[in-house]
Amino acid sequence: MRTKAADLGFPPDFLWGASTSAYQVEGAAKEDGRGPSIWDTFCTLKDRVDHGDTGDVACDHYHRYRDDVRLMADLGVRAYRFSLAWPRLLPRGKGAVNEKGLAFYDRLIDSLLERGIEPWACLYHWDLPQALHDLGGWTSRDTAGWFADYAALCARRYGDRVKHWGTINEPSVHSIFGYAFGWGAPSIADRSMHARAIHTLNLAHGGAVDALRALVPGASIGCIHSHQPCRPERDDPACVEAAALFDELWNRAFPDPQILGAYPPRLAEAIEPYVQPGDLARICRPIDWFGVNHYAPMYAAPNPDMVWGCGFGAPPDDMPRSDVGWPLEPAAMRENLLTIHRRYRLPIVVTENGYGSKSEAGLADTPRVDYLRANIASMADALHDGADVRGYFVWSLLDNFEWGGGYGSRFGIVHVDFATQVRTPKVSARWYADFIRRG
Numbered sequence: 001m002r003t004k005a006a007d008l009g010f011p012p013d014f015l016w017g018a019s020t021s022a023y024q025v026e027g028a029a030k031e032d033g034r035g036p037s038i039w040d041t042f043c044t045l046k047d048r049v050d051h052g053d054t055g056d057v058a059c060d061h062y063h064r065y066r067d068d069v070r071l072m073a074d075l076g077v078r079a080y081r082f083s084l085a086w087p088r089l090l091p092r093g094k095g096a097v098n099e100k101g102l103a104f105y106d107r108l109i110d111s112l113l114e115r116g117i118e119p120w121a122c123l124y125h126w127d128l129p130q131a132l133h134d135l136g137g138w139t140s141r142d143t144a145g146w147f148a149d150y151a152a153l154c155a156r157r158y159g160d161r162v163k164h165w166g167t168i169n170e171p172s173v174h175s176i177f178g179y180a181f182g183w184g185a186p187s188i189a190d191r192s193m194h195a196r197a198i199h200t201l202n203l204a205h206g207g208a209v210d211a212l213r214a215l216v217p218g219a220s221i222g223c224i225h226s227h228q229p230c231r232p233e234r235d236d237p238a239c240v241e242a243a244a245l246f247d248e249l250w251n252r253a254f255p256d257p258q259i260l261g262a263y264p265p266r267l268a269e270a271i272e273p274y275v276q277p278g279d280l281a282r283i284c285r286p287i288d289w290f291g292v293n294h295y296a297p298m299y300a301a302p303n304p305d306m307v308w309g310c311g312f313g314a315p316p317d318d319m320p321r322s323d324v325g326w327p328l329e330p331a332a333m334r335e336n337l338l339t340i341h342r343r344y345r346l347p348i349v350v351t352e353n354g355y356g357s358k359s360e361a362g363l364a365d366t367p368r369v370d371y372l373r374a375n376i377a378s379m380a381d382a383l384h385d386g387a388d389v390r391g392y393f394v395w396s397l398l399d400n401f402e403w404g405g406g407y408g409s410r411f412g413i414v415h416v417d418f419a420t421q422v423r424t425p426k427v428s429a430r431w432y433a434d435f436i437r438r439g
């Protein structure tokens with residue numbers, strides 16, 4: 001049966017988009033003056049990324065962006081969420097500007113606008129310039145100031161054409177994986193460094209909001225959070241407490257100070273030593289929307305080997321899972337959106353949602369269609385129940401470099417043959433296009 005957006009109660013101006021990020025799709029890692037990022041470095045470490053994959057070539061979007069924009073236009077996608085690569089624009093993170101890098105995003109933005117696709121630019125999707133990491137990276141307060149300078153550069157260059165700006169993609173996942181679990185760049189597992197990184201990322205967000213607001217007339221600004229229902233693996237007090245702590249680390253460490261002006265209670269003491277007078281006011285700046293990347297409910301459990309004493313637990317045995325092992329529970333989308341709505345009272349944009357598969361199986365991706373259809377219906381339920389949801393971006397337009405999973409985890413609605421770079425829309429792309437068109 002076909003589903004129409006309007007049947008589900010989406011208003012005509014509801015925004016349907018597709019999402020990618022720079023390091024995951026661009027490639028051209030050493031071209032036209034781009035500097036190295038912490039993910040380039042991470043990919044050189046032994047056994048950290050499946051099959052030793054790297055983002056050196058990825059989807060070659062840097063050269064093929066025109067084809068990709070045409071593909072989006074064919075699918076009827078109305079907005080494209082991409083990220084700007086800080087090390088492409090400022091190869092050392094600060095100082096000398098790379099004109100060739102700036103010109104790339106001019107071309108990308110112009111070709112989007114020519115085809116009537118709204119550009120949604122995110123300033124940071126995990127690719128910190130290595131040169132700044134060498135100066136302390138997110139554990140150094142200075143990085144927040146350099147990020148604000150970088151935001152101002154982007155605002156001045158693109159603000160005439162780009163009105164929708166995300167500051168940081170999933171600061172919680174970036175900092176937990178990078179500074180607490182050591183599973184992602186820059187591969188650190190240290191509680192106090194993680195606490196520092198949280199605070200610097202929050203200061204960076206605040207500084208970037210101010211820069212964008214000052215320099216982009218009519219800017220619409222948000223931060224993009226991974227926020228998922230967080231449940232205890234078992235119903236015992238230690239597990240319930242672990243889940244409460246994990247919820248604060250994953251879901252609240254960033255939105256709480258950014259929107260409510262305070263760190264959540266279990267984290268406040270650890271972060272306190274790094275907070276200077278006036279910091280919370282610098283972090284809590286007025287924003288226009290809450291970006292949520294929604295995938296699946298999470299289960300947490302105590303784990304003495306982790307720096308915070310908690311970590312991922314196992315989902316219930318009878319819970320269905322995706323091909324990459326993530327729980328499948330469409331109703332969690334509604335639950336999550338209503339939680340965000342009640343706590344933060346902002347318009348919400350679903351900036352990522354999608355289904356990962358391990359197999360090459362290819363184009364007949366029925367489980368992805370089922371996932372998207374059910375999650376969009378659950379989003380409609382949340383809208384109906386009062387959550388102010390304004391848009392939805394599928395993750396991802398293209399199969400791409402899925403961080404530690406390399407090219408073996410595929411989230412694209414468009415298949416990419418990484419040997420030839422041929423793009424082929426999967427059944428899910430056809431379904432999404434049809435859904436948008438009929439809505």
Ligand code: FCB
Nearest residue numbers: 021169170173395402411
């Ligand atoms: C999110 C990331 C995105 C992608 C998806 C699957 O956490 O923001 O880059 O890896 O997961």
